[in-house]
Amino acid sequence: MVKQWAPIYLNKNQKFEFTDELSNGKIPAIVLKKAFSLKTCKKITQKILNSNYITDGPGIDKKIGESLNSYLNQKETYFKKTELTDTKLENYFGTIDDPRIVMQKLLSIIFQKKISVAKENNLNYSKGVFRVHSSGTFNIHRDCARFEASNYKVSNFPLQFSATLHLQKAECGGELILYKKFWQQEDEKYRFPHFGYSKEVVTNTEFLKIKPDVGDIIIINPLHYHTISEIKGMSDRVSTGFFFAPSDEHALVCWS
């Protein structure tokens, strides 16, 4: 069906039938065009950049929201902080709906499945993270709860996808670089102590660059090695996103 390794572009509310091809890497990415209006993205970005809730975490200097990789060995803390942060964020955007919730609804339409936030022992996983990437370079990485977050229930899902909404472009750079290579356990020898992998792990590997427009949502199988191209200039790259997985034939669950 797909000969060239290139993303599939969808319009808002269009359906996507090729989940298997996305999971096995034949389709590298789905780009949902103009999922959010420029005006909405600008308002959300202003709220994020002016927020007092900004923290840091592995691989990111500025973020809002909790993610598993900050708490791989502190499960209780993850759920406590998630409850606190997501309660604060629920009404943070004022008249604008929380973009993470809107994204869930859009994914539900695209994949024609119900979607909900993952739960464990009746506790909610985080709804997603807002990330601010300032100028600099970023380590190659992959996302794999199945391997890395084995203490968490979401590690039982055999598949994992990620969805990222682009809220503000960097002045220069900030494209998604996606490598045509899935992580394998043997690759752990290329790990960096703090975050990600050495470039050696993708030596001679085919890759593509996706430069999203503001308002686009990019969906990938994040087991592909990926990174962001070097960011230069004054303007930060701002995005929000989460992971999601089919929990059964008719449902998706999401977390970060």
Next chain:
Amino acid sequence: MTDIIWGTVTKVTTNNKFEINVTHRKDENTNTYDDNEIVIFTDIDIMSLPADPNLRTIEQIEDAIKGKFIKCEVIARCDDKTLNCKVFHSGAGGY
């Protein structure tokens, strides 16, 4: 300052001993470390393992650390060349 090495666990031999492929060493380390070392751990800070060392099995240790990237704080090198270490989970391979 404590010496620190990082690497992937290649083999678990007993419920407190494993082999590690060392890929990173702290710049300020006082001693040198081979690419392959044997570690005996006194403490291991991995959530899935029972806190009581007597309750840990080799299988549990394998599930928790085999093939995984970990950090070892070196307490001492023993006479038999093994390293006595405190073992920790290290960083993240992704978000």
